Amino acid sequence: MSRTGPAQNRTRDAVQIGNDLIPFAETDKSLGSLNTTNVARLVSAAADITLILDAQGVITDISASTDTLAHPESWIGSKWSDTVTVESRVKIDELLAEARAGKTTRARHVNHRLTGLSDLPVSYNVVGLGKNRFAALGRELRPLAQLQQRLVEAQRSTEIEFLRLRSAETRFRILFQTSSEAVLMADANTMKTIDANPAAAALIEMTSGKMIGRGIGDIFDAETRATIDPQLASLRSIGRIESLRVRLSNRRECWLSATLIRQDDTSQMLVRLIPLSEGTATGLPLGKLQMLRALENMPDAILLVDQHRCIVDTNAAFLEMAQISSPAQAKGQSVDRWLGSSGVDLNVLFANLREHGTMRNFSTLLRSDFGHAEDVEISGICMPDGEQPRYALMLRAQARVVRANHTTGADQSRNAEQLAELVGRVALKDLVRETTEITEKLCIEAALKLTGDNRAAAAQMLGLSRQSLYGKLRRYSIGNLEDLEEGEDSPND
Secondary structure, eight states, X not given: OOOOOHHHHHHHHHHHHTSSOXXXXXXXXXXXXXXXXXXXXXXHHHXXXXXXXXXXXXXXXXXXXXXXXXXXXXXXXXXXXXXXXXXXXXXXXHHHHHHHTTOOOOOEEEEEOOTTSOOEEEEEEEEEEETTEEEEEEEEOHHHHHHHHHHHHHHHHXXXXXXXXXXXXXXXXXXXXXXXXXXXXXXXXXXXXXXXXXXXXXXXXXXXXXXXXXXXXXXXXXXXXXXXXXXXXXXXXXXXXXXXXXXXXXXXEEEEEEEEEEETTEEEEEEEEEEGGGSOTTOOOHHHXXXXXXXXXXXXXXXXXXXXXXXXXXXXXXXXXXXXXXXXGTTXXXXXXXXXXXXXXXXXXXXXXXXXXXEEEEEEEEEOTTSOEEXXXXXXXXXXXXXXXXXXXXXXXXGGOOOTTSOOHHHHXXXXXXXXXXXXXXXXXXXXXXXXXXXXXXXXXXXXXXXXXXXXHHHHHHTOOHHHHHHHHHHHTXXXXXXOOTTOOOTTO
């Protein structure tokens, strides 16, 4: 005897109905005692929006959560199709047609128009209630739409990052393969070679394929390997090795530099090899040579001067500024031949270099061999070398320098306007005298500043006698006047 029960009846009923909905097994027993209030609560809890419609699709009643719809009562009396966007009206007609035919409707996504707000997406099913009444049960799709939007944005971000990484890897591979510098990549833990570019293969005289997987120490000779292995092992703690002289297995000598690269849980070594033949006879690293070449090609003039102010070396920019055809014409010559507006300003420059070690933005004059004069600024350093120091000077034309203490065009216009306002009120000779006094005071203060308050040197720079300078110092109340005696030298001289 076969056993029958609610589960079997439910399955049989579902097959007979022939749709995706599995109904209750005993509807009268389960829901028969519910009154209309309980049914309304059940329907409201099951859907975000519930619409009660008449035969013509007019909304007669509505239930909605306040989070979904702020004023649902405004829809009562309106046709359901009038509350949605144009493209959703066809879906409303299809839902109502299926419900009138007694079919179980397929959920459809429609968009409601909300005044002053974005459209409200809702997925609806329609159920017939009898007596030409229908219930449209809607589930709000905004959370799902937001989730989908975040998913799309995350996917786009991932794709962009993937393309960026792939582009960066492509650039690295191109640079790695075409670089003229020998470069190897090795695992920092196993010390085995991961990759090597063609320049490294040519330097070591071994194909890149044969190097991969071998210990990086195998590329060195036995003597170098004994010293290089501990240093490469210590790279994990110090992070960098610079300019280490090594000998390869083919007896070629190189400069080795190594850098530790950490990524995720792995550590790798980037090893660079520079043949010693690319250095000088003293074996300078390539980076130092490049620095020297950069100084030689600088657009600003650079001079190396000995303790007697004679030029030891210079770059091409100084030859151009001094209008000299070759460096041999400058070497061994006194720098005073081309620099200095008077015999004092270079004395001040070198005195400050000896005392302080550096000097910035010292203004003077550069005279070429063909009589051209140009205002320049000098920055320099003193390089101690026992009892015979040397000086490195950098010259820059003042026309190329933006000075912070220059009066701007607006300030000059304002000063000119102020002077123009005085015309007619003050005699011209008084205006000229006042302007001359201001200029004279500024020049004296500038000379004292350049000479380190050495009044004798300042007088010589300005082309004045000491007595004349002392008189002007008293006149303009510049500096300490108590130690000035007529006809006597200042203690600072």
